[in-house]
Amino acid sequence: MRELRHRAVTCPQSPSCQVAEPELEPMTSDSQARALSAEPRCFSNASSAYVSARIKMGSQLSVDNSVQVVIVGGGFGGIAAASQLKSWGIPFTLVDMRDAFHHNVAALRASVEKGFAKKTFISYTVTFKDNFRQGLVVGIDLQKQRVLLQDGEALSFSHLILATGSDGPFPGKFNQLSNMETAIQSYEVMVKQVQKSQHIVVVGGGSAGVEMAAEIKTDYPEKEVILIHSQVALADVELLPCVRQEVKEILLRKGVKLVLSERVSNLDQLPLNESQEHILVKTDKGTEVDTNLVILCTGIKINSSAYSSAFADKLATNGALRVNEHLQVEGFDQIYAIGDCADVKEPKMAYHAGLHANVVVANIVNSMKQKPLQSYRPGALTFLLSMGRNDGVGQISGFYVGRLMVRLAKSRDLFISTSWKTMGQTPP
Ligand SMILES: Cc1cc2nc3c(=O)[nH]c(=O)nc-3n(C[C@H](O)[C@H](O)[C@H](O)COP(=O)(O)OP(=O)(O)OC[C@H]3O[C@@H](n4cnc5c(N)ncnc54)[C@H](O)[C@@H]3O)c2cc1C
Numbered sequence: 001m002r003e004l005r006h007r008a009v010t011c012p013q014s015p016s017c018q019v020a021e022p023e024l025e026p027m028t029s030d031s032q033a034r035a036l037s038a039e040p041r042c043f044s045n046a047s048s049a050y051v052s053a054r055i056k057m058g059s060q061l062s063v064d065n066s067v068q069v070v071i072v073g074g075g076f077g078g079i080a081a082a083s084q085l086k087s088w089g090i091p092f093t094l095v096d097m098r099d100a101f102h103h104n105v106a107a108l109r110a111s112v113e114k115g116f117a118k119k120t121f122i123s124y125t126v127t128f129k130d131n132f133r134q135g136l137v138v139g140i141d142l143q144k145q146r147v148l149l150q151d152g153e154a155l156s157f158s159h160l161i162l163a164t165g166s167d168g169p170f171p172g173k174f175n176q177l178s179n180m181e182t183a184i185q186s187y188e189v190m191v192k193q194v195q196k197s198q199h200i201v202v203v204g205g206g207s208a209g210v211e212m213a214a215e216i217k218t219d220y221p222e223k224e225v226i227l228i229h230s231q232v233a234l235a236d237v238e239l240l241p242c243v244r245q246e247v248k249e250i251l252l253r254k255g256v257k258l259v260l261s262e263r264v265s266n267l268d269q270l271p272l273n274e275s276q277e278h279i280l281v282k283t284d285k286g287t288e289v290d291t292n293l294v295i296l297c298t299g300i301k302i303n304s305s306a307y308s309s310a311f312a313d314k315l316a317t318n319g320a321l322r323v324n325e326h327l328q329v330e331g332f333d334q335i336y337a338i339g340d341c342a343d344v345k346e347p348k349m350a351y352h353a354g355l356h357a358n359v360v361v362a363n364i365v366n367s368m369k370q371k372p373l374q375s376y377r378p379g380a381l382t383f384l385l386s387m388g389r390n391d392g393v394g395q396i397s398g399f400y401v402g403r404l405m406v407r408l409a410k411s412r413d414l415f416i417s418t419s420w421k422t423m424g425q426t427p428p
Contacts (some may be wrong), residue, residue, distance in 0.1 A: 014143045019148060060089035070147050070155050072103050072137045072306055074124055074164035076419075077339030077353030080129060081161050083422050084361040093155055094128055096148065097136040101423060104173055105350055107210065109389070110187040111171040111295075112194055112215045118428050119416050123428060127423045137164075159334045159364050162321060163338030163357075164303040166340040166348060169296040172208045194351035196224055197274040197292035202297035204279075205229025209234050211248050211386055212297050217254040220389030225256045227288055228281070230263040231275060238347050238381055242400050246393040247385060254388070257285070262287055267374055270294045287386050296298035298347065304343055316343040316352035325375040327360050332412040333367070336360045350415075386411040 010102045022286045059146045069085055073080050074096035085092040100121040110117040117279045125134040135149040139298045145153040166174045172192050174183050174425060194200065194216060205227050227234075235247045251258065262283035264270075268275035270279060272294055281289040304319035314330050316323050338360050339345075339353030346352055366373055378396030384406050387393065392406030401409075419428045 001400075020262075023177075038384055048427055062293055063090055063368060067094070067158050067368070068156060069159045069161065070157035071161040071163055072147060072305070073165055073339070073341070074132075075163060075165040075339060075353065076350035077165070077357045078161070079422055080125075080354045080357035081338065081361055082131070083424070084357065085364075086128070086131070088361070088365060090364065091184065092131055092410035094131060095131050095133045095135055095149070095155065096124060097177055098122060098132070098180075098183075100183065101419065102174050102183070103414075103416055103419045106213050106412065106416050107171050107174065107187070108212045108262040109342065109414060111190040111212075112219050114188065114191050117184045117191075120187070121183055122423045122425060123180060126425055127415070133331065137306040140307055142404065143309055148296075157334075160336070161357075161360055162307055162329070162337045162341055163339050163352070163353070164306050164334070164341045166300045167207075168300040169298070171295070172212075172297055173300075190273055193275045193293055194220070194296055199219050199289075199291040200225050200293045200295065201279075201281050201289055201291045202227045203267065203294060203296050205231070205234045205258075205260070207385055208341060209297035210234050210251060212295060213251060213256045214254060214391065217256055218390065219249075221255060224291075226259060226291070227251065227256055228259040228262060228264055228283060228289075230261065232261050234260075235385060236347055238384065239383055240395050240398075240400055241385075241395055243385070243395050246402075247387070250391055250393065254391075259283065259289075265310045267296075272296050300340075304341065307341075318343075324375070326363050326373040327356055328363075328374050336363070344376070344378060347381065347382070347383065351382065352378075384410040386414060 010068060029359060043061065067090060069090060069092040071081050071092060073093045074094050078094060078096065078407050079101050082092060082094040086129065100123050103120045103122065110120050133155065135153065137147055137150055138150045139148040141154065143269045146156050147160065148154050165360045167173050174186065200223060201214060202209050202225065208231065209227060212227050216225050235244050249281060262285045265282055266282045272280060275293050275362055279291050279294055279349050281291055302319040304315065308315060308319065311321060311329060320341050321337035322343045323337050323344045324330060327336050327338060329337050338346040338356035342356060356376060363373045382396045383392035385392055387408065389411050390407060391403055392411040393403060394406050416427060
């Protein structure tokens with residue numbers, strides 16, 4: 001395999017966009033993985049913060065009995081923090097309501113490709129053994145420094161990392177409280193619904209919606225896929241205009257039909273993720289679409305129920321926790337928030353959650369060594385959109401990157417190997 005490095009040239013579509021043109025160089029097996037989360041290096045959008053926060057892994061720290069880190073939430077941020085604490089030999093407990101990490105970055109392909117879903121769930125117990133506790137966190141007792149579980153148990157902490165992330169509609173997120181086998185099965189059921197349906201509507205043209213439409217059209221070019229989006233431009237608002245334009249062109253090339261600047265008006269009455277003979281989707285502009293399957297790709301919501309009453313006065317309007325530059329919850333030295341549930345002015349991304357984890361573990365270590373704390377500063381955006389396994393577009397550190405680089409860096413594997421590596425397990 002070869003690694004792609006980039007140099008800046010002018011974007012062919014818009015002079016205001018910078019383009020990273022790939023140059024081929026020998027690649028280590030790690031390089032594509034670093035583009036996502038735990039070990040980002042050349043592709044970092046917060047590279048200065050990351051580099052300064054990098055900690056030497058593998059060396060063990062001697063800590064006294066009073067140290068016990070509790071991590072609430074085993075998403076991308078939580079598993080990155082837990083695996084680093086494990087390497088340092090710092091006592092910790094990772095709590096999650098589920099029994100397996102969900103690599104939801106690949107959830108959309110798992111909804112289309114048979115047998116893929118098992119690669120997207122990774123058991124916590126196999127990796128973290130007794131350091132993992134399955135349970136729903138219902139509150140935090142700040143006075144007694146305890147995390148409260150629904151089953152009545154309380155976990156004492158000296159340091160707390162809140163990493164409860166966000167929820168959204170299935171299949172992009174899997175929100176139910178079930179075990180790994182049932183979760184995998186839900187995706188296999190979804191694969192069958194897609195197989196059965198000749199006409200499919202995807203609602204929402206943000207990054208998840210465009211990736212969903214592209215995944216279906218890649219495996220089923222003969223199916224009709226209609227993407228309905230309430231705005232004109234597709235994908236995330238933070239992306240370069242030329243990236244958003246290319247997203248549109250890729251979809252059109254694949255044969256996805258676009259209904260833009262229209263909002264679905266009868267969403268409440270529509271059966272979701274269930275193949276049926278005639279489903280009538282209506283929009284606010286009077287468009288009506290007769291379809292077989294409706295997939296919703298909108299509405300990510302911060303998971304704040306674990307901490308919202310303890311930190312009622314520290315919440316941003318979306319429920320995320322207000323943090324300082326060290327990612328400490330405002331007013332608390334030993335309590336940190338990372339990932340989607342931290343109120344940092346940048347897009348909510350797995351990649352960022354991994355960067356946050358690096359800074360927070362460095363800060364826990366530094367606070368024990370009485371060293372200055374590290375800061376997290378969002379940088380120029382890195383954001384790759386996989387448009388099926390052979391296509392994609394995106395930007396790295398603010399530079400446009402085209403299909404070749406995105407395909408190598410993301411589309412083929414969707415960073416699945418990175419998560420299995422972080423968890424120290426081998427994918428099936
Ligand atoms: C379809 C889709 C594709 C995406 N693609 C990309 C991509 O390509 N690149 C990228 O960087 N980002 C991508 N993202 C965004 C990314 O998924 C999120 O930013 C990321 O999951 C955030 O990680 P996190 O650790 O903050 O939280 P999450 O991954 O949301 O994990 C939170 C965890 O906390 C647990 N939890 C929550 N509340 C409680 C509680 N009360 N008690 C116990 N446990 C609790 C949950 O069970 C969950 O395991 C994508 C998102 C979607 C929906």
